[in-house]
Protein backbone atom coordinates (compact mmCIF):
# COMPACT_ATOMS: atom_id res chain seq x y z
CA UNK A 1 0.00 0.00 0.00
CA UNK A 2 1.55 3.30 -1.06
CA UNK A 3 2.05 5.55 1.91
CA UNK A 4 4.47 8.09 3.13
CA UNK A 5 4.18 7.06 6.74
CA UNK A 6 6.80 5.43 8.91
CA UNK A 7 4.61 2.46 9.61
CA UNK A 8 5.07 -0.80 7.75
CA UNK A 9 1.52 -1.43 6.58
CA UNK A 10 2.29 -5.13 6.11
CA UNK A 11 2.46 -5.44 9.89
CA UNK A 12 -1.09 -4.10 10.26
CA UNK A 13 -4.12 -6.35 10.03
CA UNK A 14 -5.81 -6.96 6.66
CA UNK A 15 -9.01 -5.61 8.25
CA UNK A 16 -7.27 -2.33 9.09
CA UNK A 17 -5.67 -2.08 5.66
CA UNK A 18 -9.10 -2.47 4.09
CA UNK A 19 -10.47 0.28 6.35
CA UNK A 20 -7.54 2.52 5.47
CA UNK A 21 -8.15 2.08 1.73
CA UNK A 22 -11.83 2.93 2.20
CA UNK A 23 -10.96 5.98 4.30
CA UNK A 24 -8.51 7.25 1.70
CA UNK A 25 -11.01 6.81 -1.10
CA UNK A 26 -13.74 8.49 0.98
CA UNK A 27 -11.64 11.57 1.76
CA UNK A 28 -10.31 12.02 -1.77
CA UNK A 29 -13.46 11.20 -3.73
CA UNK A 30 -16.32 12.19 -1.40
CA UNK A 31 -15.13 14.82 1.11
CA UNK A 32 -12.76 16.97 -0.94
CA UNK A 33 -15.20 17.32 -3.88
CA UNK A 34 -17.98 18.18 -1.37
CA UNK A 35 -16.09 21.10 0.22
CA UNK A 36 -17.38 23.66 -2.30
CA UNK A 37 -20.91 22.23 -1.93
CA UNK A 38 -20.68 22.74 1.85
CA UNK A 39 -19.58 26.36 1.36
CA UNK A 40 -22.42 26.98 -1.11
CA UNK A 41 -25.01 25.42 1.23
CA UNK A 42 -23.89 27.43 4.28
CA UNK A 43 -26.62 29.75 5.48
CA UNK A 44 -26.19 33.52 5.28
CA UNK A 45 -26.58 36.02 8.13
CA UNK A 46 -28.34 34.50 11.17
CA UNK A 47 -28.85 31.33 9.17
CA UNK A 48 -25.13 30.63 9.44
CA UNK A 49 -25.99 29.39 12.95
CA UNK A 50 -29.23 27.63 12.00
CA UNK A 51 -28.55 25.75 8.78
CA UNK A 52 -26.41 22.62 8.70
CA UNK A 53 -25.38 22.11 5.07
CA UNK A 54 -27.23 18.94 3.95
CA UNK A 55 -24.11 17.57 2.26
CA UNK A 56 -22.63 16.94 5.72
CA UNK A 57 -25.47 14.64 6.82
CA UNK A 58 -25.23 12.85 3.45
CA UNK A 59 -21.51 12.26 4.02
CA UNK A 60 -22.20 10.97 7.56
CA UNK A 61 -24.66 8.39 6.23
CA UNK A 62 -22.20 7.23 3.56
CA UNK A 63 -19.24 7.10 5.95
CA UNK A 64 -21.14 5.13 8.56
CA UNK A 65 -22.37 2.63 5.98
CA UNK A 66 -18.77 1.71 5.10
CA UNK A 67 -17.50 1.47 8.69
CA UNK A 68 -15.92 4.92 9.01
CA UNK A 69 -17.54 5.80 12.32
CA UNK A 70 -16.38 6.50 15.89
CA UNK A 71 -12.88 5.38 14.94
CA UNK A 72 -11.26 7.41 17.74
CA UNK A 73 -12.55 5.21 20.57
CA UNK A 74 -9.92 2.54 21.07
CA UNK A 75 -9.95 -0.96 22.53
CA UNK A 76 -10.14 0.24 26.13
CA UNK A 77 -13.65 1.54 25.40
CA UNK A 78 -14.97 -1.92 24.59
CA UNK A 79 -17.97 -1.93 22.31
CA UNK A 80 -18.37 1.83 22.23
CA UNK A 81 -15.91 2.40 19.41
CA UNK A 82 -13.96 0.83 16.57
CA UNK A 83 -11.32 -0.76 18.81
CA UNK A 84 -8.34 0.60 16.86
CA UNK A 85 -4.90 1.21 18.35
CA UNK A 86 -3.71 4.81 18.54
CA UNK A 87 -1.21 4.16 15.75
CA UNK A 88 -4.02 2.84 13.55
CA UNK A 89 -6.26 5.76 14.41
CA UNK A 90 -3.33 8.13 13.81
CA UNK A 91 -2.99 6.89 10.24
CA UNK A 92 -6.71 7.33 9.61
CA UNK A 93 -6.90 10.72 11.34
CA UNK A 94 -4.10 11.92 9.10
CA UNK A 95 -6.31 11.13 6.13
CA UNK A 96 -9.29 12.86 7.76
CA UNK A 97 -7.24 16.02 8.32
CA UNK A 98 -6.97 16.48 4.57
CA UNK A 99 -10.59 17.66 4.35
CA UNK A 100 -12.51 19.85 6.79
CA UNK A 101 -15.55 17.62 6.16
CA UNK A 102 -13.98 14.26 6.97
CA UNK A 103 -13.73 14.34 10.80
CA UNK A 104 -17.38 15.14 11.39
CA UNK A 105 -18.59 12.80 8.67
CA UNK A 106 -16.78 9.99 10.56
CA UNK A 107 -18.21 11.24 13.88
CA UNK A 108 -14.61 11.88 14.93
CA UNK A 109 -14.51 15.64 15.39
CA UNK A 110 -13.52 17.74 18.36
CA UNK A 111 -14.85 18.63 20.84
CA UNK A 112 -17.28 15.69 20.64
CA UNK A 113 -14.46 13.13 20.63
CA UNK A 114 -13.05 14.29 23.96
CA UNK A 115 -16.53 14.65 25.44
CA UNK A 116 -17.52 11.16 24.34
CA UNK A 117 -14.33 9.87 25.97
CA UNK A 118 -15.39 11.60 29.20
CA UNK A 119 -18.84 10.00 29.11
CA UNK A 120 -17.43 6.60 28.15
CA UNK A 121 -14.69 6.69 30.79
CA UNK A 122 -16.35 8.45 33.72
CA UNK A 123 -20.09 8.59 33.00
CA UNK A 124 -22.71 6.72 35.01
CA UNK A 125 -24.93 4.31 33.04
CA UNK A 126 -27.72 6.94 33.15
CA UNK A 127 -25.38 9.69 31.85
CA UNK A 128 -24.15 7.38 29.12
CA UNK A 129 -27.69 6.47 28.09
CA UNK A 130 -28.80 10.11 27.93
CA UNK A 131 -25.71 11.71 26.33
CA UNK A 132 -23.16 9.20 25.09
CA UNK A 133 -25.64 7.17 23.07
CA UNK A 134 -26.90 10.05 20.89
CA UNK A 135 -23.36 11.41 20.56
CA UNK A 136 -22.06 8.05 19.36
CA UNK A 137 -25.00 7.98 17.00
CA UNK A 138 -24.08 11.42 15.58
CA UNK A 139 -27.55 12.74 16.48
CA UNK A 140 -26.41 15.55 18.79
CA UNK A 141 -23.25 17.58 19.35
CA UNK A 142 -21.58 18.81 22.53
CA UNK A 143 -19.23 21.46 23.93
CA UNK A 144 -16.56 21.62 26.62
CA UNK A 145 -16.76 24.83 28.63
CA UNK A 146 -13.64 25.66 30.58
CA UNK A 147 -11.92 28.87 29.35
CA UNK A 148 -13.01 32.20 30.88
CA UNK A 149 -12.35 35.76 29.69
CA UNK A 150 -11.63 37.06 33.19
CA UNK A 151 -8.75 34.72 34.08
CA UNK A 152 -5.65 33.22 32.46
CA UNK A 153 -7.26 29.91 31.67
CA UNK A 154 -4.19 27.99 30.52
CA UNK A 155 -3.76 27.47 34.27
CA UNK A 156 -7.06 25.72 34.94
CA UNK A 157 -6.79 26.29 38.69
CA UNK A 158 -7.73 29.93 37.91
CA UNK A 159 -11.19 29.04 36.62
CA UNK A 160 -13.78 31.05 38.57
CA UNK A 161 -17.20 29.82 37.46
CA UNK A 162 -19.07 29.00 40.64
CA UNK A 163 -20.79 25.65 41.16
CA UNK A 164 -22.81 25.75 44.37
CA UNK A 165 -24.85 22.89 45.78
CA UNK A 166 -28.38 23.74 46.87
CA UNK A 167 -30.40 20.72 48.00
CA UNK A 168 -30.55 18.28 45.13
CA UNK A 169 -29.27 20.77 42.59
CA UNK A 170 -26.08 22.52 41.50
CA UNK A 171 -26.40 26.22 40.74
CA UNK A 172 -23.90 27.51 38.18
CA UNK A 173 -22.81 31.12 37.69
CA UNK A 174 -20.00 32.30 35.41
CA UNK A 175 -18.82 33.49 32.02
CA UNK A 176 -17.00 31.30 29.51
CA UNK A 177 -15.61 31.99 26.06
CA UNK A 178 -14.11 30.21 23.08
CA UNK A 179 -16.50 27.32 23.69
CA UNK A 180 -16.23 25.35 20.45
CA UNK A 181 -19.39 23.86 19.04
CA UNK A 182 -21.75 25.95 21.17
CA UNK A 183 -23.09 27.86 18.15
CA UNK A 184 -24.28 24.67 16.48
CA UNK A 185 -28.06 24.15 16.66
CA UNK A 186 -27.36 20.43 17.26
CA UNK A 187 -25.25 21.17 20.36
CA UNK A 188 -27.39 19.66 23.12
CA UNK A 189 -25.01 19.44 26.06
CA UNK A 190 -22.11 21.26 27.70
CA UNK A 191 -19.52 19.84 30.07
CA UNK A 192 -18.91 22.80 32.37
CA UNK A 193 -15.84 23.15 34.56
CA UNK A 194 -16.14 25.35 37.64
CA UNK A 195 -15.22 25.68 41.29
CA UNK A 196 -17.35 23.79 43.78
CA UNK A 197 -14.93 24.17 46.71
CA UNK A 198 -12.82 27.31 46.21
CA UNK A 199 -11.45 27.08 49.79
CA UNK A 200 -10.02 23.56 49.45
CA UNK A 201 -6.31 23.65 50.42
CA UNK A 202 -5.55 21.31 47.53
CA UNK A 203 -5.98 23.59 44.51
CA UNK A 204 -6.52 20.58 42.24
CA UNK A 205 -9.56 19.49 44.24
CA UNK A 206 -11.46 22.76 44.05
CA UNK A 207 -13.02 22.05 40.65
CA UNK A 208 -15.92 19.95 39.47
CA UNK A 209 -17.26 19.11 36.05
CA UNK A 210 -21.01 19.14 35.54
CA UNK A 211 -23.23 18.12 32.66
CA UNK A 212 -25.46 21.00 31.57
CA UNK A 213 -28.16 20.50 28.93
CA UNK A 214 -27.79 23.36 26.43
CA UNK A 215 -31.46 24.39 26.77
CA UNK A 216 -31.28 24.91 30.56
CA UNK A 217 -32.74 28.30 31.64
CA UNK A 218 -30.07 30.87 32.54
CA UNK A 219 -27.72 30.03 29.65
CA UNK A 220 -27.05 32.86 27.22
CA UNK A 221 -24.89 32.34 24.13
CA UNK A 222 -23.61 35.91 23.88
CA UNK A 223 -21.61 35.84 20.63
CA UNK A 224 -19.43 33.71 18.43
CA UNK A 225 -15.74 34.65 18.66
CA UNK A 226 -13.86 35.08 15.41
CA UNK A 227 -10.46 33.65 14.58
CA UNK A 228 -8.77 36.06 12.14
CA UNK A 229 -12.29 36.85 10.88
CA UNK A 230 -13.38 33.21 10.48
CA UNK A 231 -16.44 32.40 12.58
CA UNK A 232 -16.27 28.62 11.95
CA UNK A 233 -20.07 28.50 11.59
CA UNK A 234 -22.18 26.54 12.17
CA UNK A 235 -20.12 25.26 15.13
CA UNK A 236 -18.51 28.47 16.32
CA UNK A 237 -16.43 29.25 19.39
CA UNK A 238 -18.84 31.10 21.65
CA UNK A 239 -18.91 33.36 24.64
CA UNK A 240 -21.58 32.09 27.06
CA UNK A 241 -22.94 33.30 30.36
CA UNK A 242 -24.39 31.00 33.02
CA UNK A 243 -26.75 32.81 35.41
CA UNK A 244 -28.27 30.71 38.21
CA UNK A 245 -28.27 27.69 35.90
CA UNK A 246 -29.68 24.72 37.82
CA UNK A 247 -28.96 21.05 37.16
CA UNK A 248 -29.68 17.98 39.29
CA UNK A 249 -26.80 16.69 41.46
CA UNK A 250 -26.77 13.51 39.37
CA UNK A 251 -25.17 15.64 36.62
CA UNK A 252 -21.78 15.72 38.33
CA UNK A 253 -19.07 13.81 36.47
CA UNK A 254 -17.14 11.36 38.66
CA UNK A 255 -17.79 13.33 41.86
CA UNK A 256 -17.36 16.72 43.50
CA UNK A 257 -13.78 18.02 43.44
CA UNK A 258 -12.73 15.63 40.70
CA UNK A 259 -12.90 18.03 37.74
CA UNK A 260 -9.14 18.17 37.32
CA UNK A 261 -8.89 14.42 37.22
CA UNK A 262 -11.49 14.33 34.45
CA UNK A 263 -9.85 17.03 32.31
CA UNK A 264 -6.49 15.32 32.63
CA UNK A 265 -8.07 12.08 31.42
CA UNK A 266 -9.89 13.89 28.61
CA UNK A 267 -6.86 15.48 27.06
CA UNK A 268 -4.49 12.56 26.61
CA UNK A 269 -4.98 11.07 23.16
CA UNK A 270 -7.23 14.03 22.23
CA UNK A 271 -4.22 16.30 22.01
CA UNK A 272 -2.58 14.19 19.38
CA UNK A 273 -5.78 13.73 17.36
CA UNK A 274 -5.33 17.37 16.33
CA UNK A 275 -1.69 16.67 15.48
CA UNK A 276 -2.62 13.67 13.38
CA UNK A 277 -5.05 15.74 11.36
CA UNK A 278 -2.41 18.48 10.97
CA UNK A 279 -0.13 16.02 9.16
CA UNK A 280 -2.92 15.39 6.63
CA UNK A 281 -3.44 19.12 6.14
CA UNK A 282 0.28 19.63 5.62
CA UNK A 283 0.37 16.85 3.01
CA UNK A 284 -2.53 18.44 1.16
CA UNK A 285 -0.91 21.88 1.33
CA UNK A 286 2.28 20.45 -0.15
CA UNK A 287 0.29 18.73 -2.91
CA UNK A 288 -1.45 22.02 -3.71
CA UNK A 289 1.93 23.74 -3.84
CA UNK A 290 3.39 21.11 -6.16
CA UNK A 291 0.38 21.31 -8.48
CA UNK A 292 0.55 25.11 -8.59
CA UNK A 293 4.28 25.49 -9.23
CA UNK A 294 4.25 22.87 -12.00
CA UNK A 295 1.26 24.48 -13.75
CA UNK A 296 2.76 25.42 -17.16
CA UNK A 297 0.83 28.70 -17.22
CA UNK A 298 2.54 30.01 -14.05
CA UNK A 299 5.83 31.42 -15.37
CA UNK A 300 7.94 34.29 -14.03
CA UNK A 301 11.11 35.84 -15.40
CA UNK A 302 11.38 33.30 -18.20
CA UNK A 303 10.99 30.23 -16.00
CA UNK A 304 8.26 27.98 -14.71
CA UNK A 305 7.79 28.50 -10.95
CA UNK A 306 9.13 25.02 -10.23
CA UNK A 307 12.39 25.94 -11.96
CA UNK A 308 13.24 28.57 -9.34
CA UNK A 309 15.70 27.11 -6.85
CA UNK A 310 14.05 28.69 -3.83
CA UNK A 311 10.75 27.02 -4.63
CA UNK A 312 12.42 23.62 -5.07
CA UNK A 313 14.19 24.13 -1.74
CA UNK A 314 10.90 25.13 -0.06
CA UNK A 315 9.32 21.91 -1.28
CA UNK A 316 12.23 19.88 0.08
CA UNK A 317 12.07 21.64 3.44
CA UNK A 318 8.34 21.00 3.70
CA UNK A 319 8.84 17.30 2.88
CA UNK A 320 11.43 17.00 5.67
CA UNK A 321 9.33 18.87 8.22
CA UNK A 322 6.18 16.85 7.52
CA UNK A 323 8.00 13.54 7.89
CA UNK A 324 9.71 14.71 11.09
CA UNK A 325 6.35 15.73 12.51
CA UNK A 326 4.70 12.46 11.48
CA UNK A 327 7.45 10.61 13.28
CA UNK A 328 6.69 12.52 16.50
CA UNK A 329 2.96 11.92 16.21
CA UNK A 330 3.22 8.22 15.49
CA UNK A 331 5.81 7.75 18.20
CA UNK A 332 3.40 9.42 20.67
CA UNK A 333 0.59 7.19 19.40
CA UNK A 334 2.74 4.08 19.84
CA UNK A 335 3.74 5.13 23.35
CA UNK A 336 0.07 5.67 24.29
CA UNK A 337 -0.67 2.18 22.96
CA UNK A 338 2.14 0.76 25.09
CA UNK A 339 1.78 2.65 28.38
CA UNK A 340 -1.42 4.77 28.07
CA UNK A 341 -1.51 8.58 27.81
CA UNK A 342 -0.22 9.10 31.35
CA UNK A 343 3.06 7.37 30.53
CA UNK A 344 3.35 9.14 27.18
CA UNK A 345 3.24 12.76 28.44
CA UNK A 346 6.66 13.60 27.03
CA UNK A 347 5.88 12.26 23.56
CA UNK A 348 2.44 13.92 23.53
CA UNK A 349 3.96 17.29 24.51
CA UNK A 350 6.63 17.03 21.81
CA UNK A 351 4.02 16.37 19.13
CA UNK A 352 1.64 19.02 20.50
CA UNK A 353 4.39 21.68 20.38
CA UNK A 354 6.03 20.78 17.08
CA UNK A 355 3.19 19.81 14.77
CA UNK A 356 1.02 22.97 14.57
CA UNK A 357 4.14 25.07 13.92
CA UNK A 358 5.22 22.63 11.22
CA UNK A 359 1.78 23.03 9.61
CA UNK A 360 2.04 26.82 9.79
CA UNK A 361 5.42 26.71 8.02
CA UNK A 362 4.36 24.25 5.33
CA UNK A 363 1.13 26.14 4.61
CA UNK A 364 2.98 29.46 4.59
CA UNK A 365 5.32 28.21 1.86
CA UNK A 366 2.38 26.84 -0.13
CA UNK A 367 0.49 30.15 0.18
CA UNK A 368 3.57 32.07 -0.94
CA UNK A 369 4.04 29.88 -4.01
CA UNK A 370 0.36 30.31 -4.87
CA UNK A 371 0.59 34.09 -4.97
CA UNK A 372 -2.36 36.10 -3.70
CA UNK A 373 -4.76 33.23 -4.51
CA UNK A 374 -3.10 31.34 -1.67
CA UNK A 375 -4.61 33.59 0.97
CA UNK A 376 -8.03 33.80 -0.68
CA UNK A 377 -11.18 31.72 -0.32
CA UNK A 378 -10.29 29.80 -3.49
CA UNK A 379 -7.99 27.30 -1.78
CA UNK A 380 -8.20 25.62 1.65
CA UNK A 381 -4.78 27.07 2.57
CA UNK A 382 -5.96 30.15 4.49
CA UNK A 383 -8.33 27.99 6.57
CA UNK A 384 -5.52 25.51 7.31
CA UNK A 385 -3.23 28.34 8.38
CA UNK A 386 -5.74 29.86 10.76
CA UNK A 387 -6.65 26.52 12.31
CA UNK A 388 -2.99 25.66 12.80
CA UNK A 389 -2.45 28.98 14.55
CA UNK A 390 -5.28 28.33 17.01
CA UNK A 391 -3.75 24.98 17.91
CA UNK A 392 -0.84 26.84 19.46
CA UNK A 393 -3.32 27.77 22.25
CA UNK A 394 -6.09 25.19 22.20
CA UNK A 395 -5.62 22.30 24.65
CA UNK A 396 -2.87 24.32 26.31
CA UNK A 397 -0.43 26.89 24.86
CA UNK A 398 2.95 25.82 23.48
CA UNK A 399 4.78 27.37 26.42
CA UNK A 400 2.93 25.26 28.98
CA UNK A 401 3.85 22.06 27.13
CA UNK A 402 7.41 23.25 26.56
CA UNK A 403 7.74 24.04 30.25
CA UNK A 404 6.57 20.55 31.19
CA UNK A 405 8.84 18.93 28.62
CA UNK A 406 11.87 20.96 29.70
CA UNK A 407 11.26 20.05 33.34
CA UNK A 408 11.06 16.36 32.42
CA UNK A 409 14.44 16.63 30.70
CA UNK A 410 15.91 18.50 33.68
CA UNK A 411 14.94 15.60 35.94
CA UNK A 412 17.78 13.68 34.30
CA UNK A 413 20.31 16.20 35.68
CA UNK A 414 21.60 14.13 38.64
CA UNK A 415 22.17 11.08 36.43
CA UNK A 416 23.95 13.15 33.75
CA UNK A 417 26.16 14.96 36.28
CA UNK A 418 27.13 11.66 37.94
CA UNK A 419 28.03 10.12 34.57
CA UNK A 420 30.14 13.16 33.67
CA UNK A 421 31.89 13.05 37.05
CA UNK A 422 32.86 9.43 36.46
CA UNK A 423 34.08 10.25 32.94
CA UNK A 424 36.22 13.08 34.29
CA UNK A 425 37.74 10.85 36.98
CA UNK A 426 38.58 8.22 34.37
CA UNK A 427 39.96 10.85 32.02
CA UNK A 428 42.12 12.35 34.82
CA UNK A 429 43.52 8.87 35.61
CA UNK A 430 44.34 8.26 31.95
CA UNK A 431 46.02 11.66 31.59
CA UNK A 432 48.03 11.06 34.81
CA UNK A 433 49.48 7.91 33.28
CA UNK A 434 50.80 9.73 30.20
Ligand SMILES: Cc1cc2nc3c(=O)[nH]c(=O)nc-3n(C[C@H](O)[C@H](O)[C@H](O)COP(=O)(O)OP(=O)(O)OC[C@H]3O[C@@H](n4cnc5c(N)ncnc54)[C@H](O)[C@@H]3O)c2cc1C
Pocket residue numbers: 111143144145146147148151152153154155177178179180181227237390393394395396397399400403
Ligand atom coordinates in the same frame (compact mmCIF):
# COMPACT_ATOMS: atom_id res chain seq x y z
C1 LIG B 1 -10.24 28.32 18.17
C2 LIG B 1 -10.21 28.06 19.64
C3 LIG B 1 -11.05 27.09 20.17
C4 LIG B 1 -11.09 26.89 21.56
N1 LIG B 1 -11.98 25.98 22.06
C5 LIG B 1 -12.14 25.88 23.40
C6 LIG B 1 -13.17 25.05 23.96
O1 LIG B 1 -13.91 24.38 23.24
N2 LIG B 1 -13.34 25.04 25.30
C7 LIG B 1 -12.53 25.77 26.13
O2 LIG B 1 -12.73 25.71 27.34
N3 LIG B 1 -11.53 26.56 25.63
C8 LIG B 1 -11.32 26.63 24.30
N4 LIG B 1 -10.34 27.46 23.77
C9 LIG B 1 -9.52 28.24 24.66
C10 LIG B 1 -8.11 27.75 24.82
O3 LIG B 1 -8.09 26.48 25.43
C11 LIG B 1 -7.38 28.81 25.65
O4 LIG B 1 -7.25 29.96 24.83
C12 LIG B 1 -6.03 28.36 26.13
O5 LIG B 1 -6.14 27.37 27.13
C13 LIG B 1 -5.22 29.53 26.71
O6 LIG B 1 -5.93 30.19 27.72
P1 LIG B 1 -6.08 31.79 27.66
O7 LIG B 1 -6.57 32.17 26.30
O8 LIG B 1 -6.85 32.23 28.83
O9 LIG B 1 -4.59 32.31 27.72
P2 LIG B 1 -3.76 32.69 29.04
O10 LIG B 1 -3.94 31.62 30.06
O11 LIG B 1 -4.09 34.09 29.38
O12 LIG B 1 -2.28 32.59 28.49
C14 LIG B 1 -1.75 33.61 27.64
C15 LIG B 1 -0.37 33.23 27.22
O13 LIG B 1 0.49 33.18 28.34
C16 LIG B 1 1.59 32.36 28.02
N5 LIG B 1 1.78 31.36 29.09
C17 LIG B 1 0.85 30.69 29.80
N6 LIG B 1 1.44 29.81 30.65
C18 LIG B 1 2.77 29.93 30.46
C19 LIG B 1 3.92 29.31 31.02
N7 LIG B 1 3.80 28.32 31.94
N8 LIG B 1 5.14 29.70 30.57
C20 LIG B 1 5.28 30.67 29.64
N9 LIG B 1 4.22 31.29 29.07
C21 LIG B 1 3.00 30.94 29.47
C22 LIG B 1 1.24 31.66 26.70
O14 LIG B 1 1.91 32.29 25.63
C23 LIG B 1 -0.24 31.87 26.57
O15 LIG B 1 -0.68 31.86 25.22
C24 LIG B 1 -10.24 27.64 22.40
C25 LIG B 1 -9.36 28.58 21.85
C26 LIG B 1 -9.34 28.81 20.49
C27 LIG B 1 -8.43 29.85 19.93
